[in-house]
Amino acid sequence: MASSSFHTPILQKESRIGDEEKGDEEQYGEKRNDAGFVLIPQPSCEADDPLNWPMAKKVRILAVLCLAAFSGTLGTMTGQLAYPTQAKVYHQSSQALSYTVSAAIAGLAGGPLIFVPLAQIFGRSSVTFWALLGSMGCAIWSAKMTNEGDYISFLCSRFLSGMFGSLPTVLGADSIMDMFFLHERGKAFLCYTISLLSGSIVGPTLGGFILTHQSWTLCFWWTVPLLAITAILVLLVVEDTAFVRDGLIGTRASGRHSGGYLSTRLQTYFPGTRVTPRPSGAEFVKRTVAPLIIATAPATIVVGVFTMILFGWALLISILSPIFLQTPIKLGGYGFTPTQNAAFTFAEWIGLATSQAYGFFTNDRIPLWICKRYRNSIWSPELRLHCLWVPIVVLNVSLGLVGASLQYHLHYMVLAVGVYLCTFAALLIVPICVNYVVENYTEYASQAAVTMGVYRLGWGIAIPFFFVKWEEAVSIGWVLGMAAFFNLFGGLLIAVVCWKGHELRRFNLMRSLVHTEEGKAIL
Incomplete structure (x- = not known):
């Protein structure tokens, strides 16, 4: 800093x-x-x-x-x-x-x-x-x-x-x-x-x-x-x-x-x-409906759907891992006790620590470096999104490891590595996306954060209600294999925003909400 x-x-x-x-x-x-x-x-x-x-x-x-x-x-x-x-x-x-x-x-x-x-x-x-x-x-x-x-x-x-x-x-x-x-x-x-x-x-x-x-x-x-x-x-x-x-x-x-x-x-x-x-009545109403307006903006939809897809798989693994880990071995699980299950979650703790360390040194440096080197020091909010390419790749690798581990009942340490990489990637993706959307609405930051919270959690809320039938239809390996393909689609969405983010921000049901620092020289 x-x-x-x-x-x-x-x-x-x-x-x-x-x-x-x-x-x-x-x-x-x-x-x-x-x-x-x-x-x-x-x-x-x-x-x-x-x-x-x-x-x-x-x-x-x-x-x-x-x-x-x-x-x-x-x-x-x-x-x-x-x-x-x-x-x-x-x-x-x-x-x-x-x-x-x-x-x-x-x-x-x-x-x-x-x-x-x-x-x-x-x-x-x-x-x-x-x-x-x-x-x-x-x-x-x-x-x-x-x-x-x-x-x-x-x-x-x-x-x-x-x-x-x-x-x-x-x-x-x-x-x-x-x-x-x-x-x-x-x-x-x-x-x-x-x-x-x-x-x-x-x-x-x-x-x-x-x-x-x-x-x-x-x-x-x-x-x-x-x-x-x-x-x-x-x-x-x-x-x-x-x-x-x-x-x-x-x-x-x-x-x-x-x-x-x-x-x-x-x-x-x-x-x-x-x-x-103290807000006026009109301002109170405006801030109350702002999350709904922000949620329907094209740039928010693209980044929000991306967050929902990619973070949803991390939620899926987190919510359903107790079922897989604590199911008896003879029934296809790992036969973990609650204590062993709790110890297993230290893979997520390590993912948390490394994502914090990695993001601390990159989440500002990468966009500022790109801004200086390729944009003549003129800022654009989309520069924040270039920090996402590494976690996108890492998350796909992690889904492959977790899917293979559960499908073929590989050693639990292989599963732990997959969970670690999934946690690392997911925890990097969320702050970058939230930061980007907030910087599109700098005067309505909490409302933008509310919107991204809904997108982030939406897939995780829905997954438990249809996961069992999905798994029965295609097997757990293919569930997470399909998830990896969905992630590639999410990466394409981010590429579109990086390319046409300025134009996407023009389409908003309430243009007065949009306030960015685009065009300002940072050096």
Whole structure:
């Protein structure tokens, strides 16, 4: 990440700037950091502008938002390995209990469509805080559903857990756009998106270890203190970043400036209306329908369908792996215990770690390098998509390995390598695609993130309902073999956007939503 000398002391830096630097700045008319990158967007002269905050403060807020996204997803997906055990409690089939995972995913997809508009009134920070408390309540509800007739109630608790847990996974997008410059966002979105996705990996792993020695209810009970601690950290650390920037001046709601630390906390979270710029009725309606408008834009459809196809296979493997791994060997499975199943998911943890490391060094560097070398330093959002070629290839390799392992019952380490590569590729694809769509709608970042969340989870919601018959018709090897061919189609979709993205963005039901940084010089 570039030097942080452009943060809080912008005014101080300008006051001591030398004659040579002054002339340089007058010539270009734009502020730049020490590495020569033009600061996009240009920060105002207000110290209260989130772009001017010290990097330490930005990273601290981002870290807590990442923890909130992680905890929200984890609280939703923590019981993913428990459903074969719960099937015996509720006297239901494992397939029926897998629907509880689908219900949780449906909540993750649908919750933001209902609750994100409230952030316009009560503030993003406040809605995130109360959503974490709601998720905590759902964890308690799920843990107490221990009777034979509680299946439907448990199903409802997982759906609502997904709805509450989804809010921290989308509201951070606006904060990233408010605090970070264009040349920093790739890293910020990577950390944020992988945090929310890692919740669906860490939760099932720990739940699997719990199942061997404790009741399945502990899979939900242990998330209660985590969600409580996360909510407290949000309350203590996160500030609402809403800021109306207009050139060299900017404004924030009056509550941000009144009172000390405790007073500001109360104004932000109970309920937060004094620190959030109050929208007009027309703007409220516009932001409420924005996810639907963004979802129908051609560029969003192409990238969204690509994300849905490619990430859907990772969800398929994650949701259904307990069935394959815990099925007895004589029935064609691997005969894993819940503990062995949980240990197996460390392949996903390694995929998570390596995708984070790889993306941290490439998600900004590759598009900036292409921009400098081939576009005369003129920015285009489509440059972000060139980071996708490596994960597309890796995902196809992984599907081949997983399909062959399950079809021919290869050693479980071959399967583990396939799962590792699948996780690595899927976790790289999502932040790149989310970052691209958000940068097409820079003033409606959360709404764009909501749209991409629906696309990302749509295939995963549907797969469990038809997978069994699909597998019976063509075998598991051909299911994943066909998936690899679908991925090639997804790669062609991305090639189209890279080629004609500018033209695709012209077709939008509400052109006033579209706001990009295309055409700006970054060096």
